[in-house]
Amino acid sequence: MKVFVVGIGLIGGSFAIDIKAAFNEAEIYGVDRSEENLNKALELGVIDQKATLPEIEKAAIVIIAIPVDATVSIINEVLDRVSDNCLVFDVGSTKKKLCEMVASHDKRRNYLAAHPIAGTEFSGPQAAIANLYRGKTNIVCEVEKTAFKLQEKGMEIFSRLGMRIRYMDPVSHDRHIAYVSHLSHISSFMLGKTVIEKEKNERDIFDMAGSGFASTVRLAKSSPDMWAPIFKHNKENVIETLQEYIANLTQFKELMEKDDFDEIYKEMKDTNHIKTILKGIS
Incomplete structure (x- = not known):
């Protein structure tokens, strides 16, 4: 299972650590605009390989863990590149604008809008920790717009990481x-x-x-x-x-x-x- 994490900081890095622990078959690819972050994540074992955005065409899972404005700017490009069976989810703290951005995309069914309520005040790959999400609430928006098989894939990840799921519309x-x-x-x-x-x-x-x-x-x-x-x-x-x-x-x-x-x-x-x-x- 090739998992591409876009943004190897506290949130993305913690997902990488926990997914590697929960899924034996997971290979973690890191995508980040900072070469320093990628090198640090590789050194710490947070990711298995460095990658670039065009390579996500081979991904089974794409996790977007970058600032919300950057997510809005790349989300359509990500959906353009992924295969039909790839799940894309983000972890941003706002949802309305992002859901509006992808509403008419041909691969809207591949996207799951998520927001795990977890984090610390620290940043960077060195801040990533195991079990950050265990026992935490993960808000999922517009789940009905995601293909059912991809919903299941996302929920399996969230479940194995120990998250509680709460469904909500983006405006609320x-x-x-x-x-x-x-x-x-x-x-x-x-x-x-x-x-x-x-x-x-x-x-x-x-x-x-x-x-x-x-x-x-x-x-x-x-x-x-x-x-x-x-x-x-x-x-x-x-x-x-x-x-x-x-x-x-x-x-x-x-x-x-x-x-x-x-x-x-x-x-x-x-x-x-x-x-x-x-x-x-x-």
Whole structure:
């Protein structure tokens, strides 16, 4: 089974590692615009061979794990090149624009729109880890537009990697993910920016930062190359979530100004319900 992974970073590399472990017959080919990434992935054993985009005509599986704007720019070329029996799936954090892009392609049936909710703040092939996807949710969009035999092929991969499947339409996916993922990253980036700008002496930050700050700002270490295109593609939903978030921050500030700490306590107490909602999520 020839598996071509386009984009050998954390996400693509982790797929490569787990597929090699789960499928004895899998041969992993890496495609990446960075020769350094390819060489590193080969050195680490993440991939078996380096490859180029034209070679995907011999692929049984193509996994596209590059920034969403780059995926949109190459998805039709990928579908043009693959065989009729090849499954192509991406792992991007936005789905509406991509699904629209492939809607009229002759090989739309070969494409499965997927989004595994997994990752870390690190990037590059050296960040790839085994079992990244085990126990994680994988959102699949427009599954009915993928050929049934290719659906089965994709679901077997997801199952062996230990993922839970959730089906959703692309519009709902992009709206919901703006709240639970995209807003979290913006909050982390802006918290980091605020502290850096306020604390000109960086030693003060490092000396006083506790685990709470470190965990809250962790996502600010994420790659702008990946996240700027996500915000661009999901602009309308991200702006809506920001408006609601800013309104809550403004309300909190106003309560502080009025010395209404009883209401602040109530707001925090009510929000503690999130512990129940997120129980069991690591």
